[in-house]
Amino acid sequence: MAVLEWYKLPAILVKPLSMRIHKFLEKTKRKNAMNKNPEKETEPVAKAEDRLRKKVNVLMKKQKLHQVREIVKHHDGSKPWGQDAQVKVGCRLIQIMMETAYIQPPVDQFEDGPPDIRPAFVHTLKTVETQRGSRRYGVIECDPLVRKGLERTAKHMVIPYMPMLVPPLNWTGYDRGAYLFLPSYIMRTHGAKQQREALRRCPKQQLEPVFQALDTLGSTKWRVNKRVLGVIDRIWASGGRLADLVDRDDIPLPEEPDTEDEREIRKWKWKVNNVKKENSERHSQRCDIELKLAVARKMKDEEGFFYPHNLDFRGRAYPMHPHLNHLGSDLCRGILEFAEGRPLGNSGLNWLKIHLANVYGGGVDKLSHEGRAAFAENHLEDIFDSADRPLEGRRWWLNAEDPFQCLATCMNLSEALRSPSPETTMSHLPIHQDGSCNGLQHYAALGRDKLGAAAVNLVAGEKPADVYSGIAARVLDIMRKDAARDPASDPNVLRARLLINQVDRKLVKQTVMTSVYGVTYIGARDQIKRRLKERCAIEDEAELFSAACYAAKTTLTALGEMFEAARSIMSWLGDCAKVIAMENQPVRWTTPLGLPVVQPYRKLGRHLIKTSLQVLTLQRETDKVMVKRQRTAFPPNFVHSLDGSHMMMTAIACREAGLNFAGVHDSYWTHACDVDQMNKILRQKFVELYEAPILEDLLDNFQKSFPKLKFPPLPERGDFDLREVLESPYFFN
Structure with missing residues (x-):
C-alpha cells in the first residue's frame, strides 16, 4: 500500500x-x-x-x-x-x-x-x-x-479510461466498441433504465450513422505538444499563478484579533470563512491540474494516442477519458495537437493567423477575417518573442484569453514564417471553427427566421454579426425611451437613467447565451445582478435588486423581439412536453441520425442497505416522472440533439473527404490546410439537416405514440432561405 x-x-x-x-x-x-x-x-x-x-x-x-x-x-x-x-x-x-x-x-x-x-x-x-x-x-x-x-502528487490516482495507444474498436452495439477490455457503453445513461432499453431494442442498421460518427472521432490521432508542456511544467514548478494556473500556495488564515468587540470578532470569522472557501477552491483546482499533467507526462513520449468517444443521452459526443482531452480547458487544448502533420499551403498559413486572433480574443476575434490576419501580421515581433522566450521575454502571449493555445499558435506560426517556404511547413495544430451562439442558430433555422438568422450569422456579411452587442443595443434603445419619460409616472424611469451607462455586451451576454436553455426571469435577474455587483455600479442593495429586475425584463423583451420565432418554438416544445409528462410518461424522440432519446427525469425514492459499516441510504428512480423538469428541459435537450446530429454528420463527411476531424459540440477542428474544405462540408450538412421537416416529424411521432392526447399546432415560421448559409463566411468562423 x-x-x-x-x-x-x-x-x-x-x-x-x-x-x-x-x-x-x-x-x-x-x-x-x-x-x-x-x-x-x-x-x-x-x-x-x-x-x-x-x-x-x-x-x-x-x-x-x-x-x-x-x-x-x-x-x-x-x-x-x-x-x-x-x-x-x-x-x-x-x-x-x-x-x-x-x-x-x-x-x-x-x-x-x-x-x-x-x-x-x-x-x-x-x-x-x-x-x-x-x-x-x-x-x-x-x-x-x-x-x-x-x-503532494496525483500518482495515487487510478485512471482506468486512459487514451488508447491503438485505434479504438469500432462501435457495433450498445456495449460493443471503444476499449479492448474495459467496459464500454455507447451512451452514458446514468442508470436511466428506459433509455438503456430503447438503445438495446434499436435496430443496428438504424444506429449505423451514429456508430460511424463515433468511430470517426475515435480514429483521430493526437499527441502531446512537448514545448508547451515544458512551459507549463516550469510555471507549475515555480508556484503557478500564470496563464490562469491556480496559485499552489494557500492563503494564510487571518490572525484572531486581540479584542472582545463582537463586531470585530464577527468580521474576523467572516474573513476566515472566506479564506477557507478560497483555499478549498484552490485545492480542487490543484488536484484537477495535477491529474491533467500526470496524463500529459505519461503520454508525452508516445508517437500518438486516440480518444474513444461515446454519447450523453441527448446525442452529444464526449471523449471517454475524462481529464486530458480536447473538450477541456485552455491548458488541455494547449497541450494537445494532431499526431499527423500536414503542410500549411497558402490557405493554411492565413487560417493560422486567423486562429491566433481567435484564441487571443479581447475583441480581436470579432473582426473580419482580413482584420484578424492583419492583427497577427502587426504583432510578428511579439509572436517570435513568445515562441523563443515564453517566460524570459515580453510574455505577450499571457495577455490572451486562451494563453496556452495562443503560445502553441505562436510557436507554429513563427516556425512557418521563418521558413524559406512557409507553405510547406508541417502543422500539427488543430484550427477551430466555432458557431455564433449556436443554439440560436439552430432555432433560427428551425423557424426560418430572417431577423434571427441575420443576428447569428446565417446570412453573409462583411464582418461577423455579434448577437450580444445587438441585444445590448436594443436594450439601450428601450432604456433611452424609458429615461426620457416623466419619473413621476413610472419608477423605471430613474432605473433606466441609472443603467444607461452600464449596458454593454458583457451585461447581457450570459442571459442571451442561456436563453437557448429557457432562462427564466428570475435567472436573468440574478445573472444581471451579479454583473452589476462586480462593477460596484450601485451600492445600495435594494436599488441594485430593483435595477437588476428592470434590466432583466428589458433584456428578455429585446430577446423576444429579435428572436420571436425561437421563443415561439421553445414555447411549443415545452407545451408538447407538458402534455406528455402529465400522462406520467417521459418525453422521447428520435434524432435525425436515428438515435432514440428518452428524457431521464423521474422522481427519486429512498432505498436502505444494511452494510458491515452502517445503514446506507441510496436514491433510486421511481415510476413517477418530474413533470416540470420534463417540460423545461425538453427545448434545450432537443436543440442539443440537433447540434449533436450536425456535428456527427460533418464528422462522417470529413472522414470520407480524407480530413482529420475533432468536434467540441459547436466547435469543429481540422488541420489549417483543410479548413476551407471543412467549412464547405459543415455548411452543406447544416442545410441538409434543416431541409428535413424536423418539427413536422416530431409532432407526427408524438401523435403516433400518444394517439389520445391533443398537441398544440406547429408554430408559424418565416421564409428565410436556408441556402444562404452556404455563402455565409461567418456562420462558423
Whole structure:
C-alpha cells in the first residue's frame, strides 16, 4: 500500500491488506458459486478453471486476442452484481482497509516517548443540523499525514479510461466498441433504465450513422505538444499563478484579533470563512491540474494516442477519458495537437493567423477575417518573442484569453514564417471553427427566421454579426425611451437613467447565451445582478435588486423581439412536453441520425442497505416522472440533439473527404490546410439537416405514440432561405 511505503511503517505493525482483500473476495466468489450450484463439488470446477486460466495466459503471450475473447465470452457465466451487492462488498473492503492500514509520523518527529502509531483511516458518525431536523452521516476520515502525502502528487490516482495507444474498436452495439477490455457503453445513461432499453431494442442498421460518427472521432490521432508542456511544467514548478494556473500556495488564515468587540470578532470569522472557501477552491483546482499533467507526462513520449468517444443521452459526443482531452480547458487544448502533420499551403498559413486572433480574443476575434490576419501580421515581433522566450521575454502571449493555445499558435506560426517556404511547413495544430451562439442558430433555422438568422450569422456579411452587442443595443434603445419619460409616472424611469451607462455586451451576454436553455426571469435577474455587483455600479442593495429586475425584463423583451420565432418554438416544445409528462410518461424522440432519446427525469425514492459499516441510504428512480423538469428541459435537450446530429454528420463527411476531424459540440477542428474544405462540408450538412421537416416529424411521432392526447399546432415560421448559409463566411468562423 502506498501509504505504508511513504512513511516506511515497519511491516510487523501492518496486516497484509492485499491478502485480506483477496481472501474476502475469494470467499464471496465461492459462496456465490455454492448458492448457484449447491450440489456440485467445487474442486473439479477449480481444476477446470485453473487449466482454462493457463490456456488464456499462453494465448495472451502469443497476442491471440480474438481467441482469448471467444474463450472468455463462452465461459463467463457470472452476472453483474446488483447495486446492493456492490455497496455491501465496497463497505466491507473499506472496513478491511481501516483495520489494516496504520500510520506513524516521520522519525524526526519522535520525541522522548514511543512512536504514535495510529489508524490511517477512521469511520465516524457526524450529526448535521438541517431545517428538517438533525441527520447523521457516516464519514471516513483520513489522517492528516496521509492527506498531506496525497496532496503532494496525483500518482495515487487510478485512471482506468486512459487514451488508447491503438485505434479504438469500432462501435457495433450498445456495449460493443471503444476499449479492448474495459467496459464500454455507447451512451452514458446514468442508470436511466428506459433509455438503456430503447438503445438495446434499436435496430443496428438504424444506429449505423451514429456508430460511424463515433468511430470517426475515435480514429483521430493526437499527441502531446512537448514545448508547451515544458512551459507549463516550469510555471507549475515555480508556484503557478500564470496563464490562469491556480496559485499552489494557500492563503494564510487571518490572525484572531486581540479584542472582545463582537463586531470585530464577527468580521474576523467572516474573513476566515472566506479564506477557507478560497483555499478549498484552490485545492480542487490543484488536484484537477495535477491529474491533467500526470496524463500529459505519461503520454508525452508516445508517437500518438486516440480518444474513444461515446454519447450523453441527448446525442452529444464526449471523449471517454475524462481529464486530458480536447473538450477541456485552455491548458488541455494547449497541450494537445494532431499526431499527423500536414503542410500549411497558402490557405493554411492565413487560417493560422486567423486562429491566433481567435484564441487571443479581447475583441480581436470579432473582426473580419482580413482584420484578424492583419492583427497577427502587426504583432510578428511579439509572436517570435513568445515562441523563443515564453517566460524570459515580453510574455505577450499571457495577455490572451486562451494563453496556452495562443503560445502553441505562436510557436507554429513563427516556425512557418521563418521558413524559406512557409507553405510547406508541417502543422500539427488543430484550427477551430466555432458557431455564433449556436443554439440560436439552430432555432433560427428551425423557424426560418430572417431577423434571427441575420443576428447569428446565417446570412453573409462583411464582418461577423455579434448577437450580444445587438441585444445590448436594443436594450439601450428601450432604456433611452424609458429615461426620457416623466419619473413621476413610472419608477423605471430613474432605473433606466441609472443603467444607461452600464449596458454593454458583457451585461447581457450570459442571459442571451442561456436563453437557448429557457432562462427564466428570475435567472436573468440574478445573472444581471451579479454583473452589476462586480462593477460596484450601485451600492445600495435594494436599488441594485430593483435595477437588476428592470434590466432583466428589458433584456428578455429585446430577446423576444429579435428572436420571436425561437421563443415561439421553445414555447411549443415545452407545451408538447407538458402534455406528455402529465400522462406520467417521459418525453422521447428520435434524432435525425436515428438515435432514440428518452428524457431521464423521474422522481427519486429512498432505498436502505444494511452494510458491515452502517445503514446506507441510496436514491433510486421511481415510476413517477418530474413533470416540470420534463417540460423545461425538453427545448434545450432537443436543440442539443440537433447540434449533436450536425456535428456527427460533418464528422462522417470529413472522414470520407480524407480530413482529420475533432468536434467540441459547436466547435469543429481540422488541420489549417483543410479548413476551407471543412467549412464547405459543415455548411452543406447544416442545410441538409434543416431541409428535413424536423418539427413536422416530431409532432407526427408524438401523435403516433400518444394517439389520445391533443398537441398544440406547429408554430408559424418565416421564409428565410436556408441556402444562404452556404455563402455565409461567418456562420462558423
